Amino acid sequence: MSGPIVVDSVAALRAQLRDWRREGQRIAMVPTMGALHDGHISLVRIALERAERCVVSIFVNPTQFAPTEDLDKYPRQLAHDLDRLREAGAHLAFTPGVAEMYPAGFATKISVGGPSSGLETDFRPSFFDGVATVVAKLFLQAAPDCAIFGEKDYQQLCVVRQLCRDLDLPVEIIGAPTVRDTRGLAMSSRNAYLSETELAVARQLNVVLRQTAAALAAGADEASATGDAAEALVRAGFRKVDYVAAREAVTLAPWRRDRAGRLLAAAWLGTTRLIDNVEISRG
Amino acid sequence: MSGPIVVDSVAALRAQLRDWRREGQRIAMVPTMGALHDGHISLVRIALERAERCVVSIFVNPTQFAPTEDLDKYPRQLAHDLDRLREAGAHLAFTPGVAEMYPAGFATKISVGGPSSGLETDFRPSFFDGVATVVAKLFLQAAPDCAIFGEKDYQQLCVVRQLCRDLDLPVEIIGAPTVRDTRGLAMSSRNAYLSETELAVARQLNVVLRQTAAALAAGADEASATGDAAEALVRAGFRKVDYVAAREAVTLAPWRRDRAGRLLAAAWLGTTRLIDNVEISRG
Structure with a gap:
């Protein structure tokens, strides 16, 4: 061809x-x-x-x-x-x-x-x-x-x-839809910057986001859940978390439980900045 | 039809x-x-x-x-x-x-x-x-x-x-090209705001601009000529002059005598703001 x-x-x-x-x-x-x-x-x-x-x-x-x-x-x-x-x-x-x-x-x-x-x-x-x-x-x-x-x-x-x-x-x-590797890491051109050790940490990003979105869908308090998520990312090895935030899925206005929601995050591994996001199911 | x-x-x-x-x-x-x-x-x-x-x-x-x-x-x-x-x-x-x-x-x-x-x-x-x-x-x-x-x-x-x-x-x-009345006033929807007295003053705008453009083309100093034009407009009855300025005709960068030029002005008659502009011939 x-x-x-x-x-x-x-x-x-x-x-x-x-x-x-x-x-x-x-x-x-x-x-x-x-x-x-x-x-x-x-x-x-x-x-x-x-x-x-x-x-x-x-x-x-x-x-x-x-x-x-x-x-x-x-x-x-x-x-x-x-x-x-x-x-x-x-x-x-x-x-x-x-x-x-x-x-x-x-x-x-x-x-x-x-x-x-x-x-x-x-x-x-x-x-x-x-x-x-x-x-x-x-x-x-x-x-x-x-x-x-x-x-x-x-x-x-x-x-x-x-x-x-x-x-x-x-x-x-x-x-x-986002394409992910077998362990859930979202494909990104910037993944090429990551060492093997960093890749292992990077794979925690989608894990933490999925857990947090499930907790929010089950009724967890928004501020506590996103705060806990940021702490979990730092514990997993991220150097810094720019944000973990729940938003209304279309307008990105503050999240409302009766609307389609999205949980978005950005965090740093060394000098590489990664982003990811997942759906929040309606409660 | x-x-x-x-x-x-x-x-x-x-x-x-x-x-x-x-x-x-x-x-x-x-x-x-x-x-x-x-x-x-x-x-x-x-x-x-x-x-x-x-x-x-x-x-x-x-x-x-x-x-x-x-x-x-x-x-x-x-x-x-x-x-x-x-x-x-x-x-x-x-x-x-x-x-x-x-x-x-x-x-x-x-x-x-x-x-x-x-x-x-x-x-x-x-x-x-x-x-x-x-x-x-x-x-x-x-x-x-x-x-x-x-x-x-x-x-x-x-x-x-x-x-x-x-x-x-x-x-x-x-x-x-700008369409003008028989006395040179540029057609504008805002002319409808003007009284007969104000219209007579308004008609001086194109006169002053044409005289000033001719002076610039003949070699007059730019700052003096545009300053004189602003004073002439106030003497003619304009309440306030926002600007009279010579510019390069395409980019509107500062005028250079070796490039096509444009002389532009904005001035107030009562509460009505008029604009006009004329070509500056190459010297």
């Missing part, structure tokens, strides 16, 4: 997609920062169920990294990524450089309120501005019928849904 | 435009806040030269008014506007209500840097955020091939160009 078509300019992307669209083919997009793992590949599979053509963007977006963050060391492995996309059957890889996405004089920023409040934003204040701006650009460059985002980045999924709703971006957003 | 089709929902707008697009017709958009005058009608005429179909949006956008500004008294006269659009041959009027454009929970803002710096922004800090957000929404709702904006709102025209460039909005932006 031949690999995906690879284009690195907006003009070439649009030319190819115009041909497919003219033939009446639906287009699904999977925006990524590369370093593709089984989680990304699951998004490609869902895309291929939803549309005739799957476009995967690979772009490590500098505007969603703070100056102190891991932009420089973020894993870049295009040849490996293209191999994985070929195996998965993706049709096109869009691999723009920074100058193609942000030419000299670029000066526009999109800020999404609502679900971007708190959680990640408390620790990465410009993160969702960077995400919203690049996602809007990718959608306007490719004009896909739908786009697939993993629930692993749950707050990002909510922010992207709000972005499309608010700006009338005609793209259907599809959330995909 | 029958009048334009009038729709007030995004769904109805898209359904109509889809039909026209399927027939291979190009669509030109003229975004307005209503209270249509000859300036707007000139934009419709240009639209009809550029495309088979002309869509005019009429929406008094609350997010581009500050709390102290004239949102409540801004002229609204839909029946008159539809008459004028019928005479001009526009095909569709999109007249959404505030709840259609900003449904409950709306939370997104687009900020364009670059040409939005200074000038209007010094006096109306959130104005261009409101403009950029509503223009992006209108373009995403209608997906026109091109859109016509008047040079009367010169800084706005520059901001909209930058918005489309930065977000890859596939809409060609066409700037149209």
Whole structure:
């Protein structure tokens, strides 16, 4: 099987997609920062169920990294990524450089309120501005019928849904379940930073979240349960816990027991920051 | 001749435009806040030269008014506007209500840097955020091939160009010359606020700007010439001058004599704020 078509300019992307669209083919997009793992590949599979053509963007977006963050060391492995996309059957890889996405004089920023409040934003204040701006650009460059985002980045999924709703971006957003290893660790490109010892600790994150979500569903006090969860993570070996928080599943407003809920967490292992989230069943 | 089709929902707008697009017709958009005058009608005429179909949006956008500004008294006269659009041959009027454009929970803002710096922004800090957000929404709702904006709102025209460039909005932006009355006063919906006495003063704005632009083109010192212009406006009867400023014509960066220039001004007559601008010929 031949690999995906690879284009690195907006003009070439649009030319190819115009041909497919003219033939009446639906287009699904999977925006990524590369370093593709089984989680990304699951998004490609869902895309291929939803549309005739799957476009995967690979772009490590500098505007969603703070100056102190891991932009420089973020894993870049295009040849490996293209191999994985070929195996998965993706049709096109869009691999723009920074100058193609942000030419000299670029000066526009999109800020999404609502679900971007708190959680990640408390620790990465410009993160969702960077995400919203690049996602809007990718959608306007490719004009896909739908786009697939993993629930692993749950707050990002909510922010992207709000972005499309608010700006009338005609793209259907599809959330995909988090892919985990056999011991429940959520797939993440940043797992590559972890030693074997750290991986063992990292696997406690989903365990603690599932236990805490079950306790909340069974009626546990919210502040005590999330406080206990943070302590359990530190005991397990996490260096620092940024948050463990229960939220309403769609708006990310404070959790209410009569609404669908989500339990979200971010914690540090050495210099690596991990996030995860699980559903809170209705009590 | 029958009048334009009038729709007030995004769904109805898209359904109509889809039909026209399927027939291979190009669509030109003229975004307005209503209270249509000859300036707007000139934009419709240009639209009809550029495309088979002309869509005019009429929406008094609350997010581009500050709390102290004239949102409540801004002229609204839909029946008159539809008459004028019928005479001009526009095909569709999109007249959404505030709840259609900003449904409950709306939370997104687009900020364009670059040409939005200074000038209007010094006096109306959130104005261009409101403009950029509503223009992006209108373009995403209608997906026109091109859109016509008047040079009367010169800084706005520059901001909209930058918005489309930065977000890859596939809409060609066409700037149209300011329409003036026989004595040079730029057409503006806000002229309706002026008494006969004030109108006589208002007509000095373009006179002073043309004289000043000619002096600059002939080599006059920039600071002296713009300072003199502000004094001349006050002597003519303007209550207050917000700015008279020379800028580079495309980026609105500080003016350089070897580049195309623009002279822009904003000044108050009673409680009415007028703006205007003229070209500075290359020296």
